[in-house]
Amino acid sequence: MSTPKVAVYRKINFNAAHKLYRKDWSTEKNKEVFGLCANENYHGHNYRLDVKVVGEIDPETGYVIDLTELKEILQTEVHNRFDHQNLNLDCLEFKDLNPTGENIVVVIYNLIRAKLDAKYTLQIRLYETERNYFEYPS
Secondary structure, eight states: OOOOEEEEEEEEEEEEEEOOOOOOOHHHHHHHHHHHGTTTEEEEEEEEEEEEEEEETTTTTTTOOOHHHHHHHHHHIIIITTTTTHHHHOOOGGSSOOHHHHHHHHHHHHHHHSSSSSSSSEEEEESSSOOOOEOOOO
C-alpha cells in the first residue's frame, strides 16, 4: 500500500517596488505598453506568496515536510531577498529581467526549488494585488 500524498501550504508576505520597462525601448513605447507600471519613480506592491509542497507523509514523523524547514527556506530565499527592496535596482535577479509578475513568480519558484528536496512537488502563487496573481508551474 502506498503512502498517501498530501499538499502542505505556507503563506508569506513581502513588500517591494518595481517599474516595468525595457531598456531598449523609448520612454514613450514603455508607457504605451506598460502604462502606469512604467512610472519613472517606480511603484510598490504588498505581495503575498502561497507555497504548495506535495509529498508523501513520512511514517516516522507524520509530516510531509517540517514546516519550520519550509519557513526558513521562504525567509531566506524570498523575504530576506525581496522585502522592502526595489526589484529593478536592488535585486540581481532583475538586473536584466523585467520584473513583471510572471517573471517574479518564476524567479521565486527557482530559488525555492533549488533549496527544496527533489522528492517534493512545488507550486507557487504570487498575488500582486487582491485581483491579480500568477501561478507557477501552471
